[in-house]
Amino acid sequence: MSKDFDLIIRNAYLSEKDSVYDIGIVGDRIIKIEAKIEGTVKDEIDAKGNLVSPGFVDAHTHMDKSFTSTGERLPKFWSRPYTRDAAIEDGLKYYKNATHEEIKRHVIEHAHMQVLHGTLYTRTHVDVDSVAKTKAVEAVLEAKEELKDLIDIQVVAFAQSGFFVDLESESLIRKSLDMGCDLVGGVDPATRENNVEGSLDLCFKLAKEYDVDIDYHIHDIGTVGVYSINRLAQKTIENGYKGRVTTSHAWCFADAPSEWLDEAIPLYKDSGMKFVTCFSSTPPTMPVIKLLEAGINLGCASDNIRDFWVPFGNGDMVQGALIETQRLELKTNRDLGLIWKMITSEGARVLGIEKNYGIEVGKKADLVVLNSLSPQWAIIDQAKRLCVIKNGRIIVKDEVIVA
Known part of the structure; x- marks a missing residue:
């Protein structure tokens, strides 16, 4: 039986909105951002109120x-x-x-x-x-x-x-x-x-x-x-x-x-x-x-x-x-x-x-879940990357590439 979502990130703190939301993903796209998303899902991540950021950009290497x-x-x-x-x-x-x-x-x-x-x-x-x-x-x-x-x-x-x-x-x-x-x-x-x-x-x-x-x-x-x-x-x-x-x-x-x-x-x-x-x-x-x-x-x-x-x-x-x-x-x-x-x-x-790019409906689901309350604390604490998502798929978990 098909599911409504491939992945939902629960309780994600979004700094641009300064609040905690669920992020619903189908395929490689974000399709819903709401305080509480209902529906069937293949996989879930509980961010536990921690910061979720768009994937980082290293613009010159x-x-x-x-x-x-x-x-x-x-x-x-x-x-x-x-x-x-x-x-x-x-x-x-x-x-x-x-x-x-x-x-x-x-x-x-x-x-x-x-x-x-x-x-x-x-x-x-x-x-x-x-x-x-x-x-x-x-x-x-x-x-x-x-x-x-x-x-x-x-x-x-x-x-x-x-x-x-x-x-x-x-x-x-x-x-x-x-x-x-x-x-x-x-x-x-x-x-x-x-x-x-x-x-x-x-x-x-x-x-x-x-x-x-x-x-x-x-x-x-x-x-x-x-x-x-x-x-x-x-x-x-x-x-x-x-x-x-x-x-x-x-x-x-x-x-x-x-x-x-x-x-x-x-x-x-x-x-x-x-x-x-x-x-x-x-x-x-x-x-x-x-x-x-x-x-x-x-x-x-x-x-x-x-x-x-x-x-x-x-x-x-x-x-x-x-x-x-x-x-x-x-x-x-x-x-x-x-x-x-x-x-x-x-x-x-x-x-x-x-x-x-970014955490908005319709944009690519390229995301990072950090063990941090905000971007400021992420910089100060050098926050651990708990999970990395690329094209809607979990590719890093517990600091190991799993894809």
Whole structure:
């Protein structure tokens, strides 16, 4: 005999409604949210008044590099100090010898770590250059397909070495987009490429040719970084790409005069520019709250995990929210609530999935049950993820993947 519901989550605290509800699910969709749902059901979860959240969004990762520092008593690569050039050089050495199977294994390990922590959506930037070729892209796309019932992965064909530094990058990016990458990305058009106009124009050319969005790394600080982001926003408008471009990192906002940002915010809003800051590297003076209050779309992300760029990381966005609040010295309930939005609804907007995201009737049943009374306490207590639901199915229970 058929049931009215495939799954009901009972007594779920929904922070947006500030009350406790039942959530009724059929297939992969939420079909009812009421104080008390009646009807027959195949499976039930009692949240016991604890917080139920939409699945977390990790809006900027590098899954093809993850766990490359592991396997020895001390983390590989980290006998030397960090510099950008050293990390790029170590990456080139790694990709020269890395196998398809090794990269794919690391991607799957990364994804499983994310899922255990309740992350159900991620965007990963995959190196494409004359050394890596499309080796990493092939492995990531294959893993993406195998992982589709656990996590949604967007893949950026990323010119890590620079379009104008590694001249094979353009043709290899084209090949990667032909293979099925979802976005195109570049890096530091000023200090890496030494060609702001040329690199941005090439990125838009590729994006428009393949009808994909853009996600651009801009680490440059000060006036150089602000200029690069402003030109990216201006070109977004000129190319008819409003709402389709993301700037990742944007460290320059942390040291730019506040009046510069005040002048630029209308441009960013007009262009629909999206931003991502990564909690492992967010500068302490990053004006996160100011950007959010101005209506700028700002997500949060883990960035690299245990590789030649960063020796640490575990893909836990709730831990990331705590790190972000501590780096920025945010303490109020309101501010912690805004940080929570960065790992949920703001991240969903960055990925362009907001139409199907959230706890509302008709939206996808991608949910996390936490051992916590609220988002604020979840961050403070580092709440345990009691259950993770993807496409209406329980995929994690008691910190074990069961799907």
